[in-house]
Amino acid sequence: MTVVTIPVDGALPLALRRLGDAAHGLVDPVPLWGGGVCRWSDSVYVRLRAALVGRTARSRAAMAGSRLPCRVDVLALVVDIDTAVAGWEPEGKGGTVERLHTLTARGFRPQDCELLDGYCHTIERWVIAAAELLGDRQVAVTLRGLRCPSCGAGVVYRGAEDIRGWALRVTEAGCECQACRAFWPPAEFHWLARLLGCVALP
Numbered sequence: 001m002t003v004v005t006i007p008v009d010g011a012l013p014l015a016l017r018r019l020g021d022a023a024h025g026l027v028d029p030v031p032l033w034g035g036g037v038c039r040w041s042d043s044v045y046v047r048l049r050a051a052l053v054g055r056t057a058r059s060r061a062a063m064a065g066s067r068l069p070c071r072v073d074v075l076a077l078v079v080d081i082d083t084a085v086a087g088w089e090p091e092g093k094g095g096t097v098e099r100l101h102t103l104t105a106r107g108f109r110p111q112d113c114e115l116l117d118g119y120c121h122t123i124e125r126w127v128i129a130a131a132e133l134l135g136d137r138q139v140a141v142t143l144r145g146l147r148c149p150s151c152g153a154g155v156v157y158r159g160a161e162d163i164r165g166w167a168l169r170v171t172e173a174g175c176e177c178q179a180c181r182a183f184w185p186p187a188e189f190h191w192l193a194r195l196l197g198c199v200a201l202p
Contacts, residue, residue: 012108015116020104022123026081026130027097045097048078048130074133081126088119125183128173143168143175149195153179 029040042050052070085096085103092099100123108116144166147154153167156178167179175184175192184192 012110012113015113015120016104016108018120019116019123022120022127023100023104025127026123027100043097044127044130044134045081047134048074048081051134052078071133077126077129077133084122121183124174124185125176125181128171128176128183131173141170142166143170143196146196146198148177148179148182149192150177150182151180153177 025044027043027045029043032039032041041047051074082096085099086092089099089103092102103119142165145154146166146168148167156165156167157163158165158178165178167177169176169178172186174186175189176182
């Protein structure tokens with residue numbers, strides 16, 4: 001006998017709004033207000049692609065060095081974004097920006113809320129990672145001694161020298177586990193605090 005799991009209906013309007021906000025935060029121009037005047041800055045995604053190319057060498061000696069032609073960390077994130085979005089919208093036309101706009105305009109059902117949550121978590125993670133690479137992100141606060149509710153990791157090790165660090169990092173943009181990449185946006189901070197046994201999170 002085959003057991004079929006039926007997806008539970010979710011709050012579709014809220015899930016669609018969250019998806020739209022996440023996509024907007026990644027690929028739409030950003031309004032900057034100053035002195036009562038609004039200026040528009042390039043989107044996070046456009047700035048990320050512009051950051052692919054490193055600084056131009058000013059001398060022949062510098063050009064002769066072993067400098068990489070682009071920023072590998074930025075390239076890895078751009079490839080991750082482009083590949084994932086192309087998988088979400090394989091029939092979509094244009095590049096990543098157009099495909100994400102097509103995704104947000106697609107008709108979804110209440111039982112698709114879990115799928116939408118997955119899209120949102122991923123896009124929100126990209127925005128935070130991009131902001132960090134572009135120098136926009138505030139310094140993260142590590143949650144010392146607390147284990148990730150998703151994977152149970154308390155510490156992570158990075159680099160060839162196995163540098164030890166705490167798994168959970170939180171900023172105003174959200175809390176992320178450095179081990180499994182689970183992400184909780186600010187709207188879920190109170191719920192996350194209960195999972196962690198804390199009174200409140202920053």
